[in-house]
Amino acid sequence: MGSVVLRTGQRMPLVGLGTWQAAPEEVERAVEAALEAGYRLFDTAFNYNNEEAIGNTLKRWIEAGKVEREDLFIVTKLPHIGNRASDVPKYLDKSLKRLQLSYIDLYLVHMPFGFIPDATGDVPAINADGSFVLDLKTDHNAVWKAMEEQVDAGKTKAIGISNFNISQMERLIVNSRIHPANLQVEMHAYLQQKELRIFCETNGIVVTAYSPLGSPGAKQHWQKKYNYSPENFPDLLGHPAVQQIADAHDRTPAQILLRHLVQQHIVVIPKSTSPERIKQNFKIFDFELTPEEMEILNNLDHGEQGRILDFGFFKGVENHPEYPFKGTKKDTHNAVNNVFSSEEKQVAKPLNALCVQNV
Ligand SMILES: NC(=O)c1ccc[n+]([C@@H]2O[C@H](COP(=O)([O-])OP(=O)(O)OC[C@H]3O[C@@H](n4cnc5c(N)ncnc54)[C@H](OP(=O)(O)O)[C@@H]3O)[C@@H](O)[C@H]2O)c1
Known part of the structure; x- marks a missing residue:
């Protein structure tokens, strides 16, 4: 299995299990299947409401001596309703309790915007028109200082951000004592975020790609949970070029999309609750895409x-x-056009690896 090294010195696996939209009863089995398949990186969030189920399986494995805690890499996230300094320790403590762990490996600020929680403190408050009650006082520097204190307290080994743009990261870095080790953002063949990747490489931030398969389950989830249905929802797995490359390697389209990212030293966290697909998504280190195939996939970028x-x-x-x-x-x-020459735009580059093994 490949890995990258964070600025903290921690080794982060290049493939992990995503768990958004995975209900507790299914995620407990999914984590079991993933551990069996060799996964050691697990991505969750306070908002996913499945930390406890994930913790149950991890605890069983650790207590049975089947895995050492030090060999796991657990990521969870500060929710949008906790985006204020005083709430950082509160929500991290809740996550640790649910996960049944004494520390996590990486704690991320889930989103740069903040919401006001409702009376339960667990979900956002909603206005009469169905909109979310915004916390207009979100202060990234104050939140980050509290994040740094969680490292000092030994409750997390590394801290990072998710869904931040470049200018938000610039502001954060200038004012931070402990720089972010990781940025988790949407990234896949249709949204390759080259400018963001260059910024992260320059600043020693490892990138994690979420929705690396194009999040095929999201449309149904949004419809059910929020009555929200975007007009255009892309089908990356069904793209003929992806299918063609998959056929050439006798692989699945998912394996091709994941390999395209890890071959550029980007961490991927595909979500699945199917044991078969969990295994498949992990088997991407025994083949390589050719420069021509990388170029075809690079050219699928829709910005x-x-x-x-x-x-x-x-x-x-x-x-x-x-x-x-x-x-x-x-x-x-504009920025991508400025940064890359036309030849460079065609060629895949290892952009964000500080140190990489066995990709
Ligand atoms: N930081 C953030 O704001 C943020 C946002 C989104 C996601 N994430 C993280 O990133 C993870 C991955 O993103 P995602 O869940 O949006 O999307 P994704 O991993 O791109 O896609 C997951 C979907 O693909 C299906 N799938 C998985 N493997 C497959 C395969 N081999 N062939 C065909 N279909 C397959 C899954 O269904 P089955 O389960 O039925 O296999 C599921 O519906 C999340 O779970 C979460 O941990 C973070």
Whole structure:
């Protein structure tokens, strides 16, 4: 299995199990199947409401001596309703309790915008028109200081961010004592985020690609949970070029999409609750895509048009001053054109690896 080394010195596996939309009863079995298959990186979040189930399986494996805690890499996230300094220790403690762990390996600020929680403290408050109650005072520097204190307290080994844009990261880095070790963002063949990757490489931040398969389950999930249905929902797994490359290697389209990213030293966290697909998604280190195949996949980049998760399902989120995706379509296009020559735009580059093994 390949891995990258974070600025903290921790080794982070290049493939992990995603768990968004995985209900507790299914995720407990999925983590079991993933551990059997060799996964050691698990990605969850306070918001996914499945930390306890994940913790149950981890605990069973650790207590049975089947895995050492030090060999696991557990990621969880500060929720949007906890995006204020005083709430950071509170939500991290809740996650640790649910996961039944004394520390986690990487704690991420899940989203740059903040919501006000409802009376339960576990979900966002909603306005009469169905929009989310925004916390307009979100202060990244104050939140980050509290994140740094969690490292000092030994409750997490590393800290990072998710869904932040470049200018938000710039502000954070200038004011931080402990720099972010990891950025988790949407990334796949249709949204390759080259400018963001260069920024991360320059600043020693390892990138994790979420929704690496194009999140095929998300549309149904949003419809059911938020009555939200975006017009265009891409089908990456069904793209003829992906299928063709899969046939050439006798692999699945999912394996091709994942290999395309890990071959560029980007961490991937595909979600599955099917034992068969969990195994499949992990078997991507015994073949290599040719430069020509990488080029074909690189050329599937749609820039901002390829973004699936713009958080439109949180009604009104675009009115938050820290909503990250405003105007990025144009900016990204210009910046990519400036940074790459036309030849470079065609060629895959190992952008974010500080140190890589066995890719
Ligand atoms: N930081 C953030 O804001 C954020 C946002 C989104 C996601 N994430 C993280 O990233 C993880 C992955 O992203 P994602 O869940 O959005 O999407 P994804 O991993 O791109 O896609 C998951 C979907 O693909 C299906 N699938 C998995 N393997 C497959 C295969 N080999 N062939 C065909 N279909 C397959 C899964 O169904 P089955 O389960 O039925 O196999 C599921 O519906 C999440 O689970 C979460 O941990 C983070």
